[in-house]
Amino acid sequence: xxxxxxxxxxxxxxxxxxxxxxxxxxxxxxxxxxxxxxxxxxxxxxxxxxxxxxxxxxxxxxxxxxxxxxxxxxxxxxxxxxxxxxxxxxxxxxxxxxxxxxxxxxxxxxxxxxxxxxxxxxxxxxxxxxxxxxxxxxxxxxxxxxxxxxxxxxxxxxxxxxxxxxxxxxxxxxxxxxxxxxxxxxxxxxxxxxxxxxxxxxxxxxxxxxxxxxxxxxxxxxxxxxxxxxxxxxxxxxxxxxxxxxxxxxxxxxxxxxxxxxxxxxxxxxxxxxxxxxxxxxxxxxxxxxxxxxxxxxxxxxxxxxxxxxxxxxxxxxxxxxxxxxxxxxxxxxxxxxxxxxxxxxxxxxxxxxxxxxxxxxx
Numbered sequence: 457x458x459x460x461x462x463x464x465x466x467x468x469x470x471x472x473x474x475x476x477x478x479x480x481x482x483x484x485x486x487x488x489x490x491x492x493x494x495x496x497x498x499x500x501x502x503x504x505x506x507x508x509x510x511x512x513x514x515x516x517x518x519x520x521x522x523x524x525x526x527x528x529x530x531x532x533x534x535x536x537x538x539x540x541x542x543x544x545x546x547x548x549x550x551x552x553x554x555x556x557x558x559x560x561x562x563x564x565x566x567x568x569x570x571x572x573x574x575x576x577x578x579x580x581x582x583x584x585x586x587x588x589x590x591x592x593x594x595x596x597x598x599x600x601x602x603x604x605x606x607x608x609x610x611x612x613x614x615x616x617x618x619x620x621x622x623x624x625x626x627x628x629x630x631x632x633x634x635x636x637x638x639x640x641x642x643x644x645x646x647x648x649x650x651x652x653x654x655x656x657x658x659x660x661x662x663x664x665x666x667x668x669x670x671x672x673x674x675x676x677x678x679x680x681x682x683x684x685x686x687x688x689x690x691x692x693x694x695x696x697x698x699x700x701x702x703x704x705x706x707x708x709x710x711x712x713x714x715x716x717x718x719x720x721x722x723x724x725x726x727x728x729x730x731x732x733x734x735x736x737x738x739x740x741x742x743x744x745x746x747x748x749x750x751x752x753x754x755x756x757x758x759x760x761x762x763x764x765x766x767x768x769x770x771x772x773x774x775x776x777x778x779x780x781x782x783x784x785x786x787x788x789x790x791x792x793x794x795x796x797x798x799x800x801x802x803x804x805x806x807x808x809x810x811x812x813x814x815x816x817x818x819x
Contacts, residue, residue, distance in 0.1 A: 459762055460486035462528045462552075464519045464543055465535035466499040469557060473532050474499060476751035478507035483759050487514035489522045519543065523550040530580075530762060533557060536627070537642065538635035541566035544581070548573045553580040553762050555755075559641045560776045562634070563804035567780060571773035582758045582769045583776025585649040587723070589753040592744040593650060596709070596716060600654055604731050606712030608688045613651040614719075615644045615694035616703040624672045631672025633809040638665070638674040640783045641805070644694045647705050647723075649779035651692070654709060657685045658778075662795040663786025668697055673809060680786045683795075692786070722748075 461477060463470055466488055477483055485503045488496045493515065500513045516522035523531065523546060530553035533543045541561035547554045548570070560583045561567040574581035587593055599605060619639070624631035636642065652658060666677035676697050682690030706719035706727065717727035724745045729736050754771070761769045784803040785796040791807070 457482065457763060459483045459529045459553075459759060460527055461530050461532055462487040462489065462516075462522050462525070463499060463532045463534065464489045464522070464547075465533065465557075466490040466492070466495040467534065470499055470532070470534045471502055472751050473534060473555070474503045475506055476755045477532075478503055478509075479752050480755065480759060482763075483755070484509065484511065485513055486528055487516060487522050487525060489516040489519040491517055493517070520546060523547055523552060528552060530555065530758075536629050536635065537637050538562060538629060538632075541570060544570050545573060548577050548579055548581070551577060551579065553758075555582045555584065555758060556776070557584050558645050558776070559637060559780050560773060561780070562637050562641075562806070564781070564784065564800055564802055565804070567773065567777045571777065574773055580758060580761050580769050581773045581776075582754070582761075583771050583773060584754070585646060585771055585776060585779065586750040586754045587646050587650055588653060588771060589750040589757070590723075591747045592718065592724075592741070595741075595744055596718075597654065599714075599716070599731065600709075600711075604734070605709065605714030605716065606732075608655055608686070608709055608711045610689050610691070610708075610710040611651050611655045612691045612706070612708040612710075613644075613647045613693075614706040614708075615647060615692075616698045616705070617643060617696055618698045618701050619643070619696040621669060621671045624669070631669075631674050633673050633805045636674065637805045638678075638783075638787065638808070639676065639696050640665075640678050640692075640694060640786065641780070643696060644678070644692070645779050645783065647707055648692060648782055650707055651682075651690055652778050652782060655682075655684045655686065655688050655690060658690075658782055658785070658798050659683045659685045660795045660797045661782060661785040661789060663692075663789040665787070665790045678786060680782070680789075682782065692782075724748075 488499050490496050531547040532555045534557045544556045629635040660683045663680040665675035668676040678694045680692035704721040708717040713732040719727045789796045
């Protein structure tokens with residue numbers, strides 16, 4: 457059985473999906489959809505070069521026409537953030553499996569609707585938090601689950617990067633609450649997902665955000681304090697104003713019996729790796745750090761889940777929603793000036809639009 461994929465959105469991020477897809481003999485690119493035909497050409501050529509396959513690939517300017525193709529089994533959605541939920545909903549309604557780029561939605565309602573629809577249609581919905589599939593992250597998760605660092609007291613996620621005004625003015629949807637969401641959703645969500653994956657369910661969050669840029673609506677700086685159900689504490693500090701360019705990311709875990717810190721532009725450096733009573737095998741860790749095939753491992757899990765009646769994806773809609781809910785909690789806390797308890801029953805990034813400048817004026 458060969459799973460036939462369609463791609464919606466042939467921009468930069470789509471190449472990561474096409475590269476991963478090209479590694480599999482039992483999954484092929486069947487169709488592409490984009491408003492720009494030259495981008496469809498580029499996607500087709502890239503996939504054919506990567507895979508060595510030359511079978512015909514269909515073009516669709518209207519993605520709904522592609523969804524109606526009875527030969528299509530699964531859809532990759534890599535359009536801009538504001539369209540993710542709508543396109544995923546349509547794909548599920550057309551009875552297709554879905555690989556959905558982050559964020560899965562820009563609202564709680566949108567996220568819940570996708571989760572329920574995937575269950576109703578009995579289709580796989582994979583949300584792309586691919587860093588969970590990176591071998592070094594799998595290693596850390598296993599260490600935590602095995603109790604090797606004991607009780608975790610504190611986890612800290614840092615995002616210190618640069619996004620210039622030109623980045624936001626280069627596309628009309630960028631930097632707008634209703635079509636893009638904020639910096640946390642687009643640049644911070646992966647490391648926030650790892651933080652909650654390692655530390656567990658969140659009880660409450662307090663957040664503040666700051667604005668510097670005048671060319672967009674969304675935040676430039678964000679701070680969050682998390683209270684986990686395990687009684688661990690969490691800190692999120694993020695900015696896109698680091699000069700003159702990206703400093704990078706870091707994720708630090710401070711436990712009863714150990715400390716682990718992964719850092720760097722691509723989270724491929726070890727700041728500290730200490731586990732009480734255990735000798736660190738740096739050669740093994742370096743090998744795990746250099747393995748950057750997380751998208752391939754993610755696709756392997758997805759393809760296996762589609763072909764199996766008894767195995768689902770590791771990162772379904774319920775899991776994909778968790779980091780998003782933390783971010784929504786931080787935004788909601790900024791508006792209310794109070795901690796926000798979980799679960800969050802209602803929130804949309806569009807809620808931020810009308811209140812941004814009011815928050816400015818009240819200070």
